[in-house]
Amino acid sequence: MTEPNLDLLSINTIRTLSMDAVQAANSGHPGTPMALAPVAYTLWQKYLRYDPNDPIWPNRDRFVLSNGHASMLLYSLLHLAQVRAVDLDDNKVLSSMALTIDDLKKFRQIDSKTPGHPEYRMTSGVETTTGPLGQGVANSVGMAMARCWLASYFNKPRFELFNYNVYAICGDGDMMEGISGEAASLAGHHKLSNLCWLYDNNHITIEGNTSLAFSEDVATRFKGYGWNVEHVTDANDTAQLEKALDVFRNTTDKPTLIIVDSHIGWGAPHRQDTKEAHGEALGEEEVALAKKFYGWPPDAKFLVPDGVYDQFKKGIGKRGGEARNAWMKQFDSYKTEFPALAADFNKMLHRDLPDDWDKDMPAFPADAKGLATRDSSGKVLNVLAKNVPWLMGGAADLYPSTKTRLTFEGAGEFEAATRGGRNMHFGIREHAMAAISNGMVLCKIRTFASTFFIFTDYCKPAIRLSAIMELPVIYIFTHDSIGVGEDGPTHQPIEHLIALRAVPGLVLLRPADANEVIEAWRVIMQLKKEPAVLVLTRQALPTIDRSKYAASSGVAKGAYIIAEAQGGKPEAILMATGSEVSLCLSAYETLTSQGVKVRVVSMPSWDIFEHQSREYRDSVLPPEVTARVSVEQASILGWDRYVGSKGKIIGMHTFGASAPLKELQKKFGFQPDKVVAAVKEVIGK
DSSP, rough: OOHHHHHHHHHHHHHHHHHHHHHHTTTTTOHHHHHHHHHHHHHHIIIIOOTTTTTOTOOOOOOOOOOOOOHHHHHHHHHTTTOOEEETHHHHHHEEOOHHHHHTTTTTTTOOSOOOOOOOOTTTTOOOOOOOOOOHHHHHHHHHHHHHHHHHHHOBBBBBBOOOOOEEEEEEEEEHSSHHHHHHHHHHHOTTTTTEEEEEEEEEEHHHHGGGOOOOOHHHHHHHHHHHHEESSTTOHHHHHHHHHHHHHHOOOOOOOEEEEEOOTTTHHHTTTTTHHHHOOOOOOHHHHHHHHHHHTTTTOOOOOTTTTHIIIIIIIIHHHHHHHHHHHHHHHHHHHHHHHHHHHHHHHHHHTEEEEETTOOOOOEEEEEEEEHHHHHHHHHHHHHHHTTEEESSSSSSSTTTOOOOOOOBOOOTTTTTTEEEOOSSSOOHHHHHHHHHHTTTTTEEEEEGGGGHHHHHHHHHHHHHHOOOOEEEEESSSGGGGOOOOGGGSSSSSHHHHHTTTTTTTESSHHHHHHHHHHHHHHHOOOOOOOEEESEEEEEOOOOTTOGGGGGGGGSSSEEETTTTTOOOOEEEEEEHHHHHHHHHHHHHHHHHEEEEEEEEHHHHHHHTTTTHHHHHHHHTTOOOEEEEEEEEOTTTTHHTTTOOOEEESSSOOOOSOHHHHHHHHTTSSSHHHHHHHHTTTO
């Protein structure tokens, strides 16, 4: 066959594999793969610098399918390009294929490698988990920003280790979600010329034509963001698409949006341009008619004609393999000339830390006045970032409040003109900040993102995806309780602790003082697969006297006995996190002076505590001691698991109020005498 015919044959193979898989599952989204097969094929076959034999090669181009419901488009490409499987934990390429024909036949089935939406870790070759619309394009901005920083840090004369491009396919749904606007605005500000979004402009969503709710001029919007905008008027016109992609590759001062007009369900005589083609299997009869339109055997299922695999090998396989081999040869020379940087690179790649990553940590002596945990965290963060060159991040316009600015010499600002800076400015874009951080961590940079704890409402979808993908993103959230005071209930987080504690795989720490902050950071920095949330105060907290009370190293186990009952077995147990630990210690002193035997447990991380042995957990919270009181300036939900039916929970049952902190503590019962009374009540005194 001539090459143009092999191109068309390959395109139609993508279409028919996608149709067959959706039909076999009787579930899925066939229309977009049918429409975008020419776009995806052209990108992969002629432009994407990607080696199927080494899909984790560090300088590969990244491909993100942001409209993840069209997952069979990506799965078909991964299969036809014969992408190899990968063990991400060991950064090791395996001999097996990422996806076989049998894997495609198990689309959307239990324990398959082809879930309904692409999932990082589950399917080799999937660069990020895209489910909620808009997350993928925001991740792509983080990937593009990561390349800018990596190039600034590692590239040297004659050694261009990092120059990859990032491509994302997105749809109308991505464009409607607010996160895409946040991310696109920041990408334009940073002039990310290595970023290209291909927008599938098919005018169809689940409810019907986009005219029901979407009539904006997307091209003008993106030009306003500072993007270059190209328009391909027919998704089947691959020559026009190539011209647009060439413009992207020759643009050096801005990101590129390529608007591609397409017909969803292209080739299906009764379903083309309908909402049914978006989210339903076509049905056997319509599949056969569409195949007939493509010149395909109507009864053939999961057919890959002769020549198609070879076509991909001659295209993306050959080009990607040559680029990867040249890079590996270059890196061998780089290791000789720049051994220290090469060592940094390998540590970063494996999420390891420098040998001296925790040297020069600050000391916090006992101090009744103390300081806010946001302040002590800022001091610790600066030491760690100085020791770990690839630790970087910023805030959603709040670093003066979150204390997350890196101030040591050479830290610098990450901006369009200063790519090597490590202070990032996300603007007031909490949702995009979290998703961009995911994209950067996917590229192995260790990234932190910070804002007020209340604004986790805006970050939550991306935080959840951090946990699903097992990415060690660091979230630093301050102003953690009614301690916010006069700003009132709109800024006082109540239900947020329990909401994040409910996320599987997310490590949340709420330290009680400056020394618990140090230990919390020690835990966080050593995480390789778990995202962490560090919850910090605005108000000053006493720095606990560790010569009198237990060492803060107990933070590593999630909960520990900070003050033991005097004179024998405890009659009652007081439990708290964060700022309320000092409150409990005040109550402990009063109760002890009155002859009450009480133990105080600091519980900075429920999640870490639950991963300890039963023996250790029972040693901290003995089952036989049922008189228990918990104290936390947050929703009481969840504390019953530790307090039990005979205990008492001191917490928030309503939203807060606007007032100075002391008045709020009095109004809502967070005072030593209230805690003392609660302990006496549960032990019957």
